[in-house]
Amino acid sequence: MRSLARVLGTLNFTDVDCAPVFLEHSGFVARLAGISLERYLTEADIMVAVKLEAVKKFRTDIMSLGLDSCVEAEALGSKVVFSNSAYPYISSSLITDWHQLDRLTVPDPWSSGRMPLILQAAKVIVEKDAGEHFIVGQVLGPVTIASQIYGIEKLIYLIVDDPEGFMELLKFTSQVTERYCEALGETGIHAIMLHDPSASPDVLSKGVFTSFIAPQLKAMFERIKKRQETYLWLQIIGNTTSVLHHMADFNLEMVTIDTAVKLPDAFHSLQNKVVVGNMNPMLFRNATFNQLASTLRQILEQRREFGYVMGTGCETPLDASEEKITYFLELIESIKCHG
């Protein structure tokens, strides 16, 4: 069965030969190939080569196209500092008061910052992959874009000191997310993963997620769905157990869960969604081979028959062990169909 068919079958909750496998490891693969992170994150042809090499090398079913968590803020005008040993960062807040939002305009993804680079790479990858794999574009969610342009510490204080200002900020950053989703959809990719780590209940609390973030995300997914046919995928890291029921109510098809969320809890709450997870990617750096085998056994015992993608809850560490990743994937292969 081809990877694309396997993932599409999973999305339809129909029988597939085995659960698809997804590892998020773009920067790791670039480093493995001896390519500096800065080059990988700023040159479309390098990005294309790395992505294609990654699926070829590790034979995973899903290819994700994302760079780092600065792309959207950079397109809005934030200054990005690159480093060869870590992902880039925003050097200072773009705005210091939410009233300054009127200085900002929603960026045109085809001409702002590094967004055109990703859009270009997405088009090339869709063409070169020729329907082999399920291709996913990554976009930051509104809370994380807000934290990038405003600063996470200030954003936390804003939520309680001026909830109206927080909501105004979210309304604006939601537009950034939506506009970028629309452009990515035009490249021919299959799905868009909305990555919003700052929205995690571990960061902003279950109460804030329920009162402020969930209604905003729900409305945003509805708007995106009306405009485009790409599958939608939500990834919020940390322990999201307490807010899974909100995610079940969002108009999207896939949800990534992190290691802190138990697979049975996710399956119970997300019966209508494809669940992706919940392996800890740090195991690819720290675990022994026996621990990896034991983790896989545990996942296989807990997985459900339909609507499940085996994967990590977040990105593979840059210094992960290639040997351990290969071992893990070969182990999956050796018990094909995860018997």
Next chain:
Amino acid sequence: MLNNLDTLVESVIQGRHRDAVALAEQLLSSGIDVYTIVEHGLSPALKALDVKCTSDEFNLLEIMLAGRAMLEVMNNVIAKHLDQDQPVKQLDTIILGSIKGDIHELGKHVVRILLSCAGYKVIDLGQDVEPKRFVEAAVEAKADYIFISGLISVIVPQVREVRAFLLQQNLTIPVVAGGAALQQMKAEDLNVDYVAKNAFDGLHYVQRMR
């Protein structure tokens, strides 16, 4: 008096910073000394957060809001009245920073807030700090501890360098490392004195050393 102190504890835990400052001022006006306010109004709040930090209900928002409330009481109320009272015990000075190669600051912010709330003088060097700079800053400030924060594991070689720079100057300032990547390693692997499992563990370490 006891009720008002309990209310102050609750205000701090709930992050109501303006209420906390107003309550602390009221307590002072009613004749309660600053030491009682710290011991019975702020310390219990810090302990309550400590418990929360290890529970499933942990979230950064509540920790940071409570930390802000506590710091505002310390800075806007307690500090103003210290000169009028007996001299306070000199707490230690701590150099804190995310080391070269690491730009993540959120965990470091939490450590800074907690250590400050507990009465330590914290000098925050920011992110992407050269190993040598930790030592220079410690010498300049006559610091008692160096705290290194690190979310990602690629910074391990830089963490190891800090002790080497200290030894070059015959200094024995304890080095504490913490953060998502570092907390999974042993002190000897990082060439540090202690690896903190979380922000409160780091605080407990310096409290134990006093």
